[in-house]
Amino acid sequence: MTDTFLVIGAGYAGSVMARELAEAGHRVLVIERRPHIAGNAYDEPDAHGVLVHRYGPHIFHTNGERIFEYLSRFTQWRPYEHRVRSVVDGVRYPFPINRDTLNQLYGLELDEASAADFFERVREPREPVSTSEDVVLNSVGRDLYEKFFLNYTRKQWGLEPSQLKAGVAARIPVRTNTDDRYFTDNFQAMPKHGYTKMFEAMLDHPNISVELGVDFTEVRNRIKARHIVYTGPIDAYFDYRYGHLPYRSLSFEHEHLTDTERFQETGTVNYPNDHAYTRITEFKHLTGQQHTGTSIVREYPQAQGEPYYPVPRAENEALFKRYQALAEQESGVTFVGRLAQYRYYNMDQVVGAALAAAKRLIGTGS
Template sequence: MSGAVLVVGAGFAGAVSARELADAGHAVEVIDRRPHVAGNAFDGPDAHGVLIHHYGPHIFHTNSDRIFAWLSRFTRWRPYEHRVLASVSGRLVPVPINRTTINRLYDLNLDGEGVARHLERVRVPHPDPPDSESLLLSTIGQDLCDRLFRGYSRKQWGIDLRQLDARVAGRIPVRTDDDDRYFTDRHQAMPADGYAALFARILDHPRIRVRLGVEFDPTRDGRGRRHVVYTGPVDAYFGHRFGQLPYRSLRFETEHHPGHALVQPVATINHPNEHAYTRVTEFKHMTGQQCAGTTLVREYPAAEGPPYYPVPTAASAALHRRYQDLVDATPGVSFVGRLAEYRYYNMDQVVAAALRTAARIADRLAGASPAAGQAAASATSE
């Protein structure tokens, strides 16, 4: 499709960008190295017919009415509020930390004000926490930090809390009431027919062509394109010129339980200390699927493998700035998404970034069209 916009990647960033550009009247070709659309949000039945997320749990949540309405064009929703428990010292306690967490861990019976006083006593104040360890110590103190987060973070990121950007720990609230929801966004739901079906509908457009199992070569595949939208790792686009940016990957292990409706009390149980895996997810809590048997999926973080998470440290931020200079000097290519922007985005944030990017590209292409050029020349001659 010479002359079309090329979108590299069929995850949220790529699919949303492609649909917006197609709706604006542009021919779009979407390629992805995987044999399916939906990127890391891809879901489908396992060998036992249980619907699972093949690259880890994806729970959609947003406070943006605009983003929720945009996605609602392509799916019905199943209302779902995610809940997480952590296995600590033989007890299951809510995460994020709330009143129940404190009372259960320490055999207390505090009310909300008592929890606030307890946290004030144990915290280690820091006026401007420079890292995740300092931030956690300044909000929940040493013991809760060590029991709930230090081991989990070491497994998840491969480094200690003190090396992680403070924004990582800042994503996790601390509550003094009994609210045990993981998210508090206005919209919390799962696509009723699954993520794969959602993406298939987003990409179902006469101006969109999708090719799967296709590797992207920036020195070859961008030629003759009106524009390129790139959603892969930014360092890979430039041939790792300054070295590889650090990413964390995941390995998954499934365990099926025939004859069980559900095994866990909630969808996800974190294991911050005892095991090599970080969490175990039971997807039937999320999907509401009615079928015989249930499947658990354990997550093992890894240094090698497909990139999932940018590693938010001062060193990686400095290396990314060097790649960002190359991005800024690369005309005709837009970099969007978690890997391309090297940002720890939530799904709704990726959608928002893709909508902004597509709008900018559409405006640029409209201004570069032959008709626009003739109008500009006419206006100049007058």
């Protein structure tokens, strides 16, 4: 085992690292706590034969041609541009907010220039823009903030927008045109046969071994490896020496609707002001699958459970920096991924971080 690289986690970060190390001629053992590969991107047919994402919708999009080409080695693609509606007072509006949203909501007939003038009139200038509340008020003003953002944020994060860093809201654009796509990246597509199949191909290499249902905390003192690639929560690696890093979790309510070909008009519908869940996703929009029924998932944010989203607040970043300092002193270990780097990464960003980390690691000959 001493010549083997040990990778903790079979999600994006771990699988990309494993593949790169294997192609560089190294033997790699991947251990994964869950009974499956692909991390939170894991998908599988449900009991009715509909391909579903077990941990909520994963929509691939990137402006990175290099990253798209890299993943294209392991999958064919199905073009897909994600669209979202947001329900306000029982009516579904295009989201992110665009000109059609304004015209429909306020009974207006704005063109692009007058939509820009509208935003300029209603916005509440903030200086400096340091919180998510600042971002939204500075962009679209009080009414749109309260209708579309305020309560959604409260549900999603369990915090006020004024308690979250600006970057959370900055991820959501506001448009003066009628583009109702959720993302505008150059590359938008779904793996043709699903994410799990893509990960299977990525990990299919003679130098890679995978063991599922193995918890690193239970074997870390028994396994000797040349180098460890760790993609789990960084605070867990150090046995929570400085306390737990805050994460936001989710619970998922999957449901199959028999003899219902379409449940909603877009892949996802947000419910900012109603219900305990934040959104409903219908998977057949994402996959293009044909089926007489349809499968949906409702997402319920919660404080406890699997760590999904690092909570972006200044005090949490300060705590992470303390753990990062420990990580930098830890010889023979590479920390990479959303949990190990405490970053709100998109999928393509995790792939990019893993490719960069693998290049550094291979270059050092560790």
